[in-house]
Amino acid sequence: MSYADYLRSHLSSILICICLIALVCFVLAVTGVSISVYLLISSMIAVAAVLASIVDHLRRRPFYSDLMTSAREIEHPLWIAEMVDRPDFIEGEVAYDALRAISKAANDDVSTYRRQASDYREYIETWVHEAKSPLAAAHLMLENLVDAVPAGEIAERVCDKADALEEELDRVETYIEQALFFARSEALDRDYLIRSHSLKELVTEAIKANARSMIAAHVAPMRRGLDLEVFTDDKWMVFILGQLIQNSVKYACSDGAVIEFSGRMVDADTAREAIVLTVRDNGCGVPAADLPRVFEKGFTGENGRTGKRSTGIGLYLVSRLCSKMGIGVAADSVEGEGFAVHLRFPNNKMHYFEQE
Numbered sequence: 001m002s003y004a005d006y007l008r009s010h011l012s013s014i015l016i017c018i019c020l021i022a023l024v025c026f027v028l029a030v031t032g033v034s035i036s037v038y039l040l041i042s043s044m045i046a047v048a049a050v051l052a053s054i055v056d057h058l059r060r061r062p063f064y065s066d067l068m069t070s071a072r073e074i075e076h077p078l079w080i081a082e083m084v085d086r087p088d089f090i091e092g093e094v095a096y097d098a099l100r101a102i103s104k105a106a107n108d109d110v111s112t113y114r115r116q117a118s119d120y121r122e123y124i125e126t127w128v129h130e131a132k133s134p135l136a137a138a139h140l141m142l143e144n145l146v147d148a149v150p151a152g153e154i155a156e157r158v159c160d161k162a163d164a165l166e167e168e169l170d171r172v173e174t175y176i177e178q179a180l181f182f183a184r185s186e187a188l189d190r191d192y193l194i195r196s197h198s199l200k201e202l203v204t205e206a207i208k209a210n211a212r213s214m215i216a217a218h219v220a221p222m223r224r225g226l227d228l229e230v231f232t233d234d235k236w237m238v239f240i241l242g243q244l245i246q247n248s249v250k251y252a253c254s255d256g257a258v259i260e261f262s263g264r265m266v267d268a269d270t271a272r273e274a275i276v277l278t279v280r281d282n283g284c285g286v287p288a289a290d291l292p293r294v295f296e297k298g299f300t301g302e303n304g305r306t307g308k309r310s311t312g313i314g315l316y317l318v319s320r321l322c323s324k325m326g327i328g329v330a331a332d333s334v335e336g337e338g339f340a341v342h343l344r345f346p347n348n349k350m351h352y353f354e355q356e
Contacts, residue, residue: 006057017049056089063087063096078106121183128180135176138169167216174213174246178313181239185320192325197234199277200226203261205234206241210249214259217249219281222260230275230345232325240321241279243314244341248281250310251339258282266344273347274328280340286333294331295319315341 007014021042028038063084070080081103086096142162200223207214207221214221248259259281267273286294290301298312315331318341322329328344 124183210245219257225263244279251283275345277343282338285335
């Protein structure tokens with residue numbers, strides 16, 4: 001706080017002091033005191049007022065300067081009370097005590113909500129693991145049921161129904177996996193290990209994990225240029241690729257549906273050298289107006305409102321997890337021709353340490 005700011009904040013006191021000096025001069029003049037005497041007295045009063053204001057300003061300046069600096073530079077406002085010393089003037093003490101009380105209450109609330117969020121995340125993770133057991137049992141019972149039905153027309157109808165039920169169970173498993181990874185995305189560092197992995201192996205594992213959905217939708221996978229190594233976490237990356245596959249399956253065309261995985265190196269021999277994996281399909285594509293929002297949470301767009309049972313969570317999770325892992329993600333599309341997502345893996349290992 002500058003001295004000019006201090007004077008501006010005490011303008012009323014300054015006006016009162018000026019009026020007091022004028023009144024003293026008037027009284028002395030009426031009583032017949034010489035001009036030099038009441039000018040001397042007025043000067044003494046003015047100098048005393050100025051000195052008092054300077055001393056008061058010097059007392060207040062450290063507190064307000066620290067407060068302004070902390071508010072401007074500290075990352076989290078709740079830390080301000082810890083960075084400012086308690087002043088020795090009454091207004092500052094009141095403000096400081098109020099700031100401490102507010103900070104304490106806010107920190108207590110934040111701690112409570114964090115604890116509740118942590119408990120809820122742990123519950124979701126436990127629930128997901130428990131829910132997988134009955135789903136696996138349901139898959140096994142369906143297989144046993146199909147094997148137990150005698151051959152014939154009835155068997156064919158039972159197999160058709162069983163296949164449809166298997167598809168629905170797979171969809172439930174997908175939603176459960178989404179819930180698990182969504183919960184874990186808040187604390188990804190608890191289960192995150194960066195290593196060098198073959199891009200071809202990651203894609204192959206993701207295709208195997210989602211093979212039933214692709215077969216049901218008659219989507220053929222294509223791979224090219226995947227003989228590359230990337231730095232990533234294999235489990236999280238397989239999940240991300242699975243979400244992209246499920247998205248392509250959901251909007252696949254009825255005839256000749258294809259999902260292509262292609263890799264290439266960009267910006268070779270520079271600090272920005274990276275591997276780009278492109279996942280491209282030939283489905284219905286995304287309208288140009290919807291493309292900038294495809295990674296937003298809950299956004300389904302025009303295609304999602306036409307009976308595709310879209311939740312707007314899959315691509316949001318892809319974007320969220322890629323951001324956590326330091327992987328660039330972008331999308332492009334031509335409506336009616338297909339949709340593509342580009343994943344950029346930096347080849348500079350230090351990039352991942354900077355993300356942490």
